[in-house]
Amino acid sequence: MSEQRLNTFILVALFLLIGFVFFHVFFEAKLSNFSYELMAAVLGTAFTVAVMAVILKWQYKEEQKSEYAVHVFRAKLKIYQELLKLIFEMDDDKIIEDKEITIIENKIGEACLVANASLVSMLSQFLLQLKMYGRLYPRDMDEEQIAHFVKYFRENKERLAFNKRVADSEPLNEKNFSKFFVTLDEIVQGMREDLAVVEGDVRELIEHFVDMPFDSYGLIKKPNIVS
Secondary structure (H helix, E strand, O other): OOHHHHHHHHHHHHHHHHHHHHHHHHHHOOOOHHHHHHHHHHHHHHHHHHHHHHHHHHHHHHHHHHHHHHHHHHHHHHHHHHHHHHHHHHHOOOOOOHHHHHHHHHHHHHHOOOOOHHHHHHHHHHHHHHHHHOOOOHHHOOHHHHHHHHHHHHHOHHHOOHHHOOOOOOOOOOOOHHHHOOOHHHHHHHHHHHHOOOOOOOHHHHHHHHOOOOOOOOOOOOOOOOO
C-alpha cells in the first residue's frame, strides 16, 4: 500500500473514531429531540464533507500520476524512435564513423532519463561495444576484438548488462562470447518491454531483415521501375 493511501485510510479511521465518541457523548446527554436531530444533521454534513474532501484529494493525486505516466510514455516513445533511427542510419552505408557514435552516445544519454534500469544497463554495454569495437553484432567481430571483449568483460563484470550477468550462466569465453554481446535486436526488444504496450519477443524477427544485404541476389532491376 502506498504512503498516500495509508494516510487517507488513517484520516478516514480518525473521522470514524471521532464520530463514534461524539455520538456516544451526544446520546448520553439529555437534550430535546430537535437538538438531537440538529446535531446529528450537522455532524453528518461535516463528516460527509470531510470524507468527500479526502476522496477528491486522492482522485486528484491519482489523475496527476496518470497524466505524468502518459507524458513519460510519450517521451520514451519519441526518444526510442529517434535513437533507433540514428542507429539504422549509422549502419546504412556499412561504415560506422566516430562522429556517428558520438551522436548515438548523446541520444543514449537522453534515453537514460526515461528508460528503466534494465534497458539503461543494455544501452550502456551497447555503447561500450560501439566505442571499443564499432560493431552492432557479434558476427562482425574479428579474433582480436573477440579476445579483447572476453578479457575486458571478465575483468569488468559490473559493466555487463543486467541480463548478461546471470549467476548460473557459463563463464565468458571466445566460443560463447556472442551470448554476452548486446545486439541491436536486444535493444529493440528492451525498448518494447519498457514501453509495456506490445507483446512478444521480436529479436530473431529483427535479425531476418537486418542480416539481409541490399540486392544480395542481384535481382533488383536497374532502373527499378515499379507500377
